[in-house]
Amino acid sequence: MALSNLTTMRGVVYNGIPFNMTVQDLPVPTIVHATDAIVKITTSALCGSDLHVYHGVNGGTPPWNMGHEAMGYVAEIGSSVSWFNVGDYVVIPDTISTGHLEMEPEAYSFFGNGAELTQGLQSEYALVPFADANLIPIPLSHNTTNATIEQDYLTVSDIFGTAWSVIDWSGFQPGDTVAVFGAGPVGLLAAYSAILRGASAVYSVDRIQDRLDRAASIGAIPINFVSSDPVEQILAHQPAGVMRAVDCVGMEAVNAQLETQQDLIINEMVAVTHLGGGIAQVGVTSAQTNSAGAPLGDTFSPNVTFPMSDFFSKRLSFQSGPVDPKEIAPMLVDLIASGKAAPGFISSAQIGIEEAPEYYQRFDQHEEIKVYIRFP
Numbered sequence: 001m002a003l004s005n006l007t008t009m010r011g012v013v014y015n016g017i018p019f020n021m022t023v024q025d026l027p028v029p030t031i032v033h034a035t036d037a038i039v040k041i042t043t044s045a046l047c048g049s050d051l052h053v054y055h056g057v058n059g060g061t062p063p064w065n066m067g068h069e070a071m072g073y074v075a076e077i078g079s080s081v082s083w084f085n086v087g088d089y090v091v092i093p094d095t096i097s098t099g100h101l102e103m104e105p106e107a108y109s110f111f112g113n114g115a116e117l118t119q120g121l122q123s124e125y126a127l128v129p130f131a132d133a134n135l136i137p138i139p140l141s142h143n144t145t146n147a148t149i150e151q152d153y154l155t156v157s158d159i160f161g162t163a164w165s166v167i168d169w170s171g172f173q174p175g176d177t178v179a180v181f182g183a184g185p186v187g188l189l190a191a192y193s194a195i196l197r198g199a200s201a202v203y204s205v206d207r208i209q210d211r212l213d214r215a216a217s218i219g220a221i222p223i224n225f226v227s228s229d230p231v232e233q234i235l236a237h238q239p240a241g242v243m244r245a246v247d248c249v250g251m252e253a254v255n256a257q258l259e260t261q262q263d264l265i266i267n268e269m270v271a272v273t274h275l276g277g278g279i280a281q282v283g284v285t286s287a288q289t290n291s292a293g294a295p296l297g298d299t300f301s302p303n304v305t306f307p308m309s310d311f312f313s314k315r316l317s318f319q320s321g322p323v324d325p326k327e328i329a330p331m332l333v334d335l336i337a338s339g340k341a342a343p344g345f346i347s348s349a350q351i352g353i354e355e356a357p358e359y360y361q362r363f364d365q366h367e368e369i370k371v372y373i374r375f376p
Contacts, residue, residue, distance in 0.1 A: 002362075003028070003038065003040075003075050003076055003125070005127075006028045007027065007028060007122035007192075007241075008025040008026065008027060008028060008190070009025070009026055009027075009028050009123055009125050010023055010024070010025065010026070010121060010123065010124055010353050011023070011024060011026040011065045011066075011123030011124070011353070012064065012065065012066040012067060012112065012120070012122035012123070012244070012353065012356045012357075013046060013051055013063050013064065013065055014025070014054075014059065014062055014063060014066055014293075015062050015063045016056075016063065016065060016173055016292050016293055016295065017056075017060035018054065018055055018056030018196055018290055018295065018296060019054060019055070019361075019363055019364075020054070020357075021054065021066065021139075021357045021360045022044065022357060023299045023353055023354055023356055023357065023358060025163060025169075026123060027092060027279035028124075028125055029125055029126065029127035030127075031076060031077075031078050031127075032078035032127070033067070033078060033080075033129065034079045034081075034129050035078055035080050035081060035099060035129065035132065036077075036078045036081070036127060036130075036131060036154075036175075036224075037076065037077045037078065037085040037127075037128045037130060037131030037135065037273075038074075038075045038076040038077075038083060038126070038127055038128070039070070039073065039074055039075060039082055039090060039092060039125065039128055039135070040072045040073045040074075040124070040125055040375075041068065041070045041071070041072040041076040041121065041123065041124060041125060041126055041375055042053065042071060042072040042073065042148040042150060042152050042374070042375055043068075043071055043072070043147070043151070043372055043374055044067050044069060044070040044121050044123070044154075044372070044373040044375070045067075045154055045219075045370065045371060045373060046067075046122075046124045046352055046356070046359065046363050046368075046371040046373070047056060047067075047068065047069055047158060047159065047183060047185070047307055048184045048186060048284075049068075049284050050066060050067070050068075050112075050250075050360075051363065052251075052252070052255075052284055053293075053294075053362075054195055054360055054364060055252070055296065055364075056294060056295050056296035056297075056301060057251075057288075057294055057296050057297055057299050058284070058286055058288065058293075058294050058297070059113070059291070059293030059294045060291075060293045061291075061292060061293055062117065062292055062293045064112070064293075065119060065120030065122065065123050066112050066120045066122045067111065067112040067113060067120040067122030067123065068083070068094035068110050068112040068121055068156075068157070068158060069090045069092075069094060069114070069121060069157040069158045069159070070091075070113040070121035070122075070126060070154070070157060071090060071092060071138070071150060071177045071253070072085050072089075072090070072092075072126075072152050072155065072375075073087060073088065073089055073090070073091075074087060074088045074090060074131075074135070075125065077131065078131070078162060080158070081131045081133075081254075082137075083132040083137075084131055084132065084137070086251075087256070088137060089136075089137070089138040089156050090135040090136060090137055090138060091135070091136040091153055091154065091156050091329070092111070092121060092126060092128055092134070092136075092334075092354060093134065093136060093156075093157050093158070093161075093324075093325050093326045093329065094108040094110050094111055094112075094157055095108045095109065095110060095322075095323065095324045095325065096108075096111065096129060096130075096134060096346060097130050097133040097134050097326065098112065098130070099130030099133055099165075100130065103314075107283060108322050108324060110230050110248055110299045113211055116305040118313050119151065122322060122353070122356065122373060123353075124353075124375055128270045134326070136156060136157075136326065136333065138153055138313075139333070139337045140301065141254060141308070145176065147350060147374060149343060149370075150342030150344075150372075150374075151347045151350075152336045152341075152342055152343055152344040153333070153336060154344075154362055154372070155185075155189065155330045155332075155343040155344065155346075156325060156329050157325060158323075158325055158332060158334070159185045159186045159189055160189050160193075160325070160332050160343045161323055161324075161325025161326075161327075161328055161329060162186050162189075162282050162323040162325065163186050163187075163188075163189035163190040163192070163248070163282075164186070164189075164190075164193045164279070164328055164332065165323040165325075165327075165328065166186075166190055166246045166247075166248065166280045166282040166323075166330050167190055167193045167194050167246065167261050167280075168243065168280075169199065169278075169280035169282075169319035169320070170244035170277075170278040170279060170280040171243075171244060171277070171278030171317055172194065172199070172243075172244040172278075172337050173243075174196065174197060174198030174199075175198060175200050176194075176199055176200070176241070176242075176243040176244050177199065177200055177201045177202075177203075177238055177242040177243050177244070177274075178194045178199050178201070178203070178240075178244045178245070178246070178297055179190060179192075179202075179203045179205060179223075179234055179242045179245040179246070179269070179272050179273075179281075180202060180204050180205065180220070180246050180248060181205045181230075181245070181246065181247050181248060181249055181265045181268065181269065182196070182205070182206060182247065182248035182249035182253075182283060183204045183205070183206035183208070183211035183212060183214065183215050183222075183263075184206075184211065184248065184249075184369070185208045185346050185369065185370045186248040186282060186283075187204065187206070187211075187215075187248035187249070188204070188211070188214055188218070188234075188346050188369070189343055189346065190246055190248050190282075190321060191204050191215055191218065191220040192218050192275075192343065192345075194244075195218060195220065196335075196340070196341060200239070201221060201242075202219070202220045202221065203220065203223050203234050203237070203242065204216075204220040204221065204222055204223060205223045205225055205230045205268075206222075206223075206224070206259075207224055207225055207226045207233075207254075208366045210308075210366075210369060211366075211369060212224060212347075213225070213361055214345070214346065214369060217345070218345065219285055221237065222260045223331075224251065225255075225256055226256050226258075227255075230268060230272075231268050231271045231272045231341040232243070234272050235272065238274075240274050240275070241272055241273050241274035241275070241277065242272055242274060242277065243273070243274050243277045243278070244273070244278050244279070244280075245268075245269035245272055245273045245275055245277070245278075245280075245333060246269075246279065246280045246281065246282070247266065247279075247280070247281035247282070247283045247320075248282060248283050249267045249283040249285070250281070250282075250283025250284040250285050251284060251285045251287065251300045252300075253265050253283070262285075262300060262304045263305045263306070264284070265280075265306065266281070266304060266306060266307070267307050269309050269316070270307045270310050271307070271315055272310060272363075273314065274314075275314050276314070276316075277314070277316055277317075277319050277320075278313050278316060278317040278320065279316055279317070279319070279349035281318075281319075281320035281321075282320065282321075282322075282323060285320070287300040287301055287302040301336065309376075314374050319345050336341070338363065346369055346370040347369070347370050347372060348368045348369040348370055348371065349362075349368050349372070350371075350372045350373075350374050351371060351372070351373055352373070352374065353373050353375065356373060359371045
C-alpha cells in the first residue's frame with residue numbers, strides 16, 4: 001500500500017505505568033520540513049536503556065512511542081533531501097543531529113525518549129529530521145531485508161557504536177587486558193570490540209549464565225559475580241590488574257545479593273585496574289526526579305561514592321557519558337560489509353510487534369539477550 005494511503009501504524013507505547021508496555025495504533029508520520037525523510041522500518045529492537053523507562057525511572061512526558069534502534073527503507077523524502085532517494089536502505093541512529101553547526105556542544109537528543117508519540121522507532125514508520133545528516137546508508141551489495149544481515153547492521157544505530165566507543169574511552173591499546181562489567185547487548189559487544197581490536201584477554205562480568213556462555217563463545221573469559229568476588233576472580237588471572245575496565249551496566253547494577261548498588265561497578269573498576277590504566281562508563285546513569293514519565297525517578301541518586309584515593313594513587317583516567325554512534329558509523333558499516341564483524345551474534349529472539357509487551361517482560365527478567373522486532 002502506498003504511504004499516502006495509510007493513516008495509522010502499529011507501535012510500542014509507554015503510558016507512564018511502570019512494567020507495562022502496549023502496542024497501539026499511532027498516526028503514520030508525514031513530512032513536516034523539506035529536510036525530513038520517512039523510513040519504512042523493517043527491523044527494530046529492544047535496548048537495555050529501554051528498561052529504565054520500563055522500570056519507571058527515566059522518561060519524558062507520556063505517552064510516547066518507544067525505541068531508538070531501527071533500520072529499513074526510505075519511503076518518502078522532503079524536497080531538500082539530497083543524499084538519499086526513495087528505496088535507499090538505511091540505519092536510523094539513536095541520536096538526532098540538529099542539522100546545523102554547533103558552535104557550542106549541545107546535549108544529545110534521542111529517538112523514543114518521551115518527546116511525542118511519533119518519535120520512537122519501535123513502530124512501522126519513522127519520521128527522521130535532517131535526513132541527510134541523520135541517516136546511515138547501507139552498502140548496495142547488502143540491499144536486501146535478510147534478517148541476519150539486518151541484525152548485524154541494526155547494531156550500528158546504537159549498541160555497537162556505544163560498545164566500540166567505551167573501549168576507546170578506556171584508552172585501549174592492542175594487547176591490553178580488559179574487564180567488561182555487564183554482558184547484556186552493549187557489554188557483549190564491548191567484549192567483542194576489544195577482542196576484534198587485539199586485546200590479550202577480556203573478562204566478561206555478569207551473573208546470567210546465557211550471557212556468560214555467549215561471552216565465552218566469542219573468546220571472553222566469563223566471570224560470575226554471584227559465585228565469588230569478581231575483582232578477586234580477575235586478579236587471580238591478572239595479579240597486577242587489567243589495563244582497562246568498562247561499565248556497561250549503569251545505575252541499576254546489582255551486587256551478589258541481587259540488591260541494587262549504584263556505586264558497585266565504579267568501585268570494582270578502580271579496584272581491578274592496573275596502575276596507569278583507564279576506566280570508562282556507558283551504562284546509563286541518569287537520575288531524575290519523579291515525574292509522569294518517570295514515577296519512580298527518585299529511586300536513584302544523582303551521586304555515588306567514588307573511590308577517589310585509590311583512583312588518584314593508581315593514576316587512572318576515566319571517561320563516561322552517552323555516545324553519538326554517527327561519529328564511527330562509517331567504520332562499523334565497513335567492518336560488517338567486509339565480513340570482519342558480525343555483531344548480530346547477540347540475537348536471542350526475533351518477534352512481531354504485537355509480541356513486544358511479552359518480550360519486554362522476558363528481556364527484563366534476563367530471559368533474552370537481544371530482542372529484534374521484524375516488520376513485514
